[in-house]
Amino acid sequence: MINKIEIENLNAWFGQNHVVRDVTMPIADRSVTAVIGPSGCGKSTLIRCLNRMHEVVPGARVEGSVLLDGEDVYGRDVDPVSIRAKVGMVFQRPNPFPTASIFDNVVAGLRLNGTRMRRSDLSEIVERGLRQAALWEEVKDSLGKPGVSLSGGQQQRLCIARALAIEPEVLLMDEPCSALDPIATTKIEELVHQLKNRYAIVIVTHNMQQAARVSDRTAFLYLGELIEFGDTETLFTNPSKRETDDYITGRFG
């Protein structure tokens, strides 16, 4: 597998609180990498370091490097906005813009980036984004309806369409199914499986069955440290660390 990202000796703090501790791991291209571990162990912080979102919190700090196609996203002349355009993110709770239509939600990220486009080009982008997010057939006749009028699972796919509309190379998903019912969860998992043909995907999940189902490689974090990283099947069936075994068999966490 070709690595899209190399995380090297990454450390992150909130003030004095050292929450990501010297993490080194790759993120493979066209593949799904799961990040698992108990609540508060630094999963969200780790992935937010990958697109320079961690540093927007006052007092937050990062050390180490994140090489995206070999270039450090923390390099001296790198514009964080350009990194966030390449490394898109989907959050735990679907968060469509409350007053925007389905159409306008999909193109919202482009507008935020200041891209000016003709309506016909926008229509193409909206259709492509919604198709990629497996939502097009359900909403193509109601693009003017508010995004928030959709079901929770549809809203999450709308947020995925919004993230894909800016044509990222990497998609970060922070517990994208934790607010969804089992059917909507299955849809998102199927979608992740399709999207990995085109993107490097990192998915944080507290659901170990989900990690086992959707990912190719898994990282187990505990108290900010990367305890074990490897092929998903091996990590779940034959972990090499005692802590991993304890966690996946439910002995703690």
Ligand SMILES: Nc1ncnc2c1ncn2[C@@H]1O[C@H](COP(=O)(O)OP(=O)(O)O)[C@@H](O)[C@H]1O
């Ligand atoms: N905005 C924040 N300000 C200060 N501390 C935070 C903030 N977000 C998270 N933390 C702390 O950082 C640690 C790691 O949190 P987080 O990365 O959210 O863990 P996880 O996603 O694994 O639940 C926790 O101790 C948490 O309390």
Ligand SMILES: [Mg+2]
């Ligand atoms: Mg989290």
